[in-house]
Amino acid sequence: MSESAIGLPLHTPEGRTFRFDPGALCLELLPTGGPGPLARYEVLDTPAGLLDWVAAARLTPPGLRLPPIDERDLAAVRELRDALHGIAAAHAHGHALASADLAVVNAAAAGPPLAVRMTAAGQREWAPGVSVAGLVSTIARDAIDLFTGPYAAAGRIRECGAHDCYLLFVDTSRPGRRRWCAMERCGNRHKVRSHRARTRTEGEAPCPQD
Numbered sequence: 001m002s003e004s005a006i007g008l009p010l011h012t013p014e015g016r017t018f019r020f021d022p023g024a025l026c027l028e029l030l031p032t033g034g035p036g037p038l039a040r041y042e043v044l045d046t047p048a049g050l051l052d053w054v055a056a057a058r059l060t061p062p063g064l065r066l067p068p069i070d071e072r073d074l075a076a077v078r079e080l081r082d083a084l085h086g087i088a089a090a091h092a093h094g095h096a097l098a099s100a101d102l103a104v105v106n107a108a109a110a111g112p113p114l115a116v117r118m119t120a121a122g123q124r125e126w127a128p129g130v131s132v133a134g135l136v137s138t139i140a141r142d143a144i145d146l147f148t149g150p151y152a153a154a155g156r157i158r159e160c161g162a163h164d165c166y167l168l169f170v171d172t173s174r175p176g177r178r179r180w181c182a183m184e185r186c187g188n189r190h191k192v193r194s195h196r197a198r199t200r201t202e203g204e205a206p207c208p209q210d
């Protein structure tokens with residue numbers, strides 16, 4: 001898996017921004033849209049949407065610059081994302097993995113990934129030959145590392161516990177009890193609802209009789 005980062009900036013329907021850390025590069029691709037009802041969140045239908053994602057993702061070193069992006073490139077990234085969504089959701093809910101999703105990920109990973117090199121100053125930078133195909137391969141290989149790695153990460157794929165949130169993440173917490181996409185978003189909403197429910201119940205409690 002790629003190096004960790006503090007997460008992606010996402011926006012609530014009300015326009016508030018919160019940080020979502022799904023725990024892996026490949027899972028960072030999922031909030032960009034997806035199949036079925038997730039299509040309403042699509043941002044990878046334009047080159048600008050993909051470039052914005054690249055700038056925010058946990059790609060290291062930062063500053064990846066892609067060549068001109070065409071519709072075939074966007075379609076390839078969306079196809080991989082949708083397959084990753086299917087695999088991650090299957091792990092989260094204990095379902096069998098779809099062979100079609102596995103085929104997409106394996107085909108993407110078979111291509112050459114992005115490469116880095118060392119500079120004279122001892123820093124890392126992207127090697128020449130950056131392409132969207134290399135990006136797709138890098139993401140697919142990250143997914144294979146996540147789902148088949150030695151740390152049982154596949155068994156810690158979760159879907160946010162909120163009834164109206166479908167964000168998927170790998171629970172990297174030591175106790176393995178993460179429930180929410182982000183405490184500042186769904187975790188806080190749950191606390192507010194629980195507080196209101198307790199307050200309402202206490203207000204409706206009968207008065208003790210003398």
